[in-house]
Amino acid sequence: MGEDGKIGMTASYETIITRLDGNVLAATFQAPPLNLIGPEVVRDLVALLDELSAPTAPRVVIFDSADADFFFPHVDLTKVAEYTAEAAKAGGPGDASLGMLFRKLSRLPAVTIAKLRGRARGAGSEFLLACDMRFAARENAILSQPEVGIGTPPGAGGIQHLTRLLGRGRALEAVLTSSDFDADLAERYGWVNRAVPDAELDELVAGIAARIGGFPRDALIAAKSAINAISLPTPAEVRADAALFQQLVRGEKATQRTAELFKQGLQSRGATELALGEALGNLPAVD
C-alpha cells in the first residue's frame, strides 16, 4: 500500500502486491512459481473485490502480473474444488464459481484496467474479459481459451464475453480451436482494446488511469452501470457455463487429456506452458 494512501485500503495480500497512488490502485499478481489461479489467488481476489466494493475505495485499479511470461496461465487443475470453495465466499447461493466472482469484478464501483504481458489463458483470459478494459503488449501478449482442447467449454465467462465482443464466427474460432492468439490478432478480433508496443504500454495505461481517476465518481459509476446493463451476461448464463465446466472438467476425456499434459510439464515452467496452444494440437485425437 502506498504511503500516500488517503483512501482506506488496509488489507495486504499474499499473492497481490498493491500500491496506491492518489485515486489509482496498482494491483500486481505474484503467485510463484507460475501465477496459477489457485485457492490462494482466488482467496486474495475475493478479499480485494470486497475492499474495492466500498464507496471510499480507489476508483481505478490497474491489474498486471509480476511474472513477465505469465499473467495467469490458467486455473490450478489439481485444485478445482479448493479454488471454487474460495470463490464461493464472494457471494450468495449460486455464486460458487469463478464465473460469478468475475461477474462481481465486472460490476465493481471502480474502473478496472488490465495490462497484459505474457500469457493469459483460460480463466486468465476470462479474468481480463471481466475487467473494464484490456491493453496488451504487442511483442509478447498471448490470449487463449484452451478448454475445448482439454475437454470442456470455458466456464468462467469466456463464452459470454467473446461471443458478444468478437461475434459468432470469431468467437467460435477462438473457443473451438483453443489456439494461442497473439496481441495483434486479439486486437483485430476485439479480444483486447488495443495492442501497443511493450515500451508504450505502461505510459498508455497510467495515463488512462490517472485521467479517469480525476473524474467524478458518480458519473463514472452511472456510465459503467448503464454499459453493463447492455453488455454483461445474466447470472443464469454465467451459472450455466460454470456448471457445465465443473462437470466436464472432471469427465473422462478431460481427465485423460489433462493427465497427458501433466506428463509433458503442465503447470511447470517450460515448453508446454509457454506453448500450450501447440501442445494441445499435438495431443492424440479423441472422439
Add this chain to the structure above:
Amino acid sequence: MGEDGKIGMTASYETIITRLDGNVLAATFQAPPLNLIGPEVVRDLVALLDELSAPTAPRVVIFDSADADFFFPHVDLTKVAEYTAEAAKAGGPGDASLGMLFRKLSRLPAVTIAKLRGRARGAGSEFLLACDMRFAARENAILSQPEVGIGTPPGAGGIQHLTRLLGRGRALEAVLTSSDFDADLAERYGWVNRAVPDAELDELVAGIAARIGGFPRDALIAAKSAINAISLPTPAEVRADAALFQQLVRGEKATQRTAELFKQGLQSRGATELALGEALGNLPAVD
C-alpha cells in the same frame, strides 16, 4: 433546395442549408459561430425530420457541417431546458429529449449518411451514431463523448450505440475516458463505418448516396426496419439515459466543472473547444 426538386421539400431552415439532387438531399448544418446544438438547431432538426417522414420525401440524406472545425461541438450547455423543449415537439409524451429525437432520426423512412470533418462531441457524436452510416475524414475528424469528464453519463444514445457497436471494453474506454478519438481509432473501434482521406470523402459519400437513391424505396425501408429491430435501443433505454443526464448535468459537480471550462473558453472558438479532450484531463480532480 435544388431547382430540380421534383420531390416536395418545401421548408427552409435557419441553421440547415438543404439542396436536393434527384433522390438525395444534402443537409449542411450552419449555426455560427460554433455549430452548437442549441434551441435553433434542434427546432430545425425537428422540422426537417418531420418533412423527411413523408412518404414522398427524398430517400437519402447526407448530413455535413459548414464549419470545417466543428460538425457539432456538443449541446449549448447554457440552454439545456430550451433545446429540450424544442426536442419535445418531435413526439409524444416521454419524448422530451435529444435521445428520443435521435431515435426518431434512426427510424426515418429515409437513409441517412453522415460525413464527418472536424469535431463531433457529446450530442454531436450521438447525432452521428443515430444516422444510418458514418464516414470520416482521416486527417481531421474527431469523435468523443466528453460527458463523464464533466460529470454525467452521455444522455442521447451514446451509451446505447457505442456499447452495441464497439463492445463492452471499448465502449467503456470511450465513455469513461471522455477522450478525443481520431478517425483511424474510431474506425478500428467501429465508431464510424470508415475513415478515408479527406480528399476522397465527398466522392465516396456521393457515390453511396446516388447508388442507394436509385434503389426501390420499399426494399430500402424494409431492410432498414429489419436491421433497426435488432440493433436500436428501446424507448425505455433511451428515456432512462436521458433522465439521468438531465439530472446529473445540473448537479453540483457538473455545474462546477462546466463553470471552470467556461472560464477557459468553452463554447467559444479557441483552444479549449479545439482540444476539449485535453482540457477535460487538466481539470482539477474531484471525488
Add this chain to the structure above:
Amino acid sequence: MGEDGKIGMTASYETIITRLDGNVLAATFQAPPLNLIGPEVVRDLVALLDELSAPTAPRVVIFDSADADFFFPHVDLTKVAEYTAEAAKAGGPGDASLGMLFRKLSRLPAVTIAKLRGRARGAGSEFLLACDMRFAARENAILSQPEVGIGTPPGAGGIQHLTRLLGRGRALEAVLTSSDFDADLAERYGWVNRAVPDAELDELVAGIAARIGGFPRDALIAAKSAINAISLPTPAEVRADAALFQQLVRGEKATQRTAELFKQGLQSRGATELALGEALGNLPAVD
C-alpha cells in the same frame, strides 16, 4: 467419399463432391455452369445436413467451391418456388425457406468452416454466414447482399447475421448499398473471420480443421451450442425475413429489375455476374 472413411458417410451427391479425411469432411460445391443455388444444390444440401446431424458423422466440415470465380453467385431466380420446396424437406412446418435450412446448418453437431474464393452473393453470402467460421482469399473473394438493389431485403439470414457481426452502421451500409465487398473490407467489417493470401488459405483452413477434428466431440458441441444460444437469430426472426423476401422478390419492382438484369446476362458466365455490384448501380433508378 475417401476410402479411409471410417465414419459412416454413405450418400453421394450430384452437386457436392465429398472427401473424408479422418474426422474432417471436405465438401466442394460443383453445380455447373455457375454454381447457382437452385433445386439441385438445395436438395443435396438438405441430404448432407441430414447426414451430418448423425452422432457418428465427421465433426468438422470444410466447404468450398469447384468454381474459382463463383462460390455461390446467388439463388436461381427462375426457380424460387422449386428450391424453396426442396428446402422445406429439411424440417417441420414453418421451415420452408433457405433461412431455416441455413439455421439448421448453424446448429449442426459438427463444426463448419467455409473457404471462400470468388463470389458469394445473396444466399451465397448467407450460406457462409451460417457456417461457424469463414476464411477468404484476399486476392479474389467478393461478398455481397445484392437483394435491396433488386428490390427486396435479404431473406435467408443476411439481415440477422450482418447486424450482429458488423453492427448497425456497417450492416446498413452492406445491405442498403448492395455493393461488392472485397476480402479486406469484409475482414475489417467482420463479415469473414480473416482474409489471407490465396496461397495460404488452404493450409490455414486445413490446419484449423485437423486441429478441431482431434478435440473431444462433446466439448466442441457444448461450446458451439452455448455460443449459438447467444448469437443465433430466433426461428421467428428467420421466418419473418424469409416471408418478406418471398413476397417482395415476386413484386413488380423486383420482377422488372430482375428482367433487366437477365437481358444483361444474369445467371450466365460473364460481365454482369462477375461485376454484379456494378450492374446493380447502373440499373435505372426507380421509386
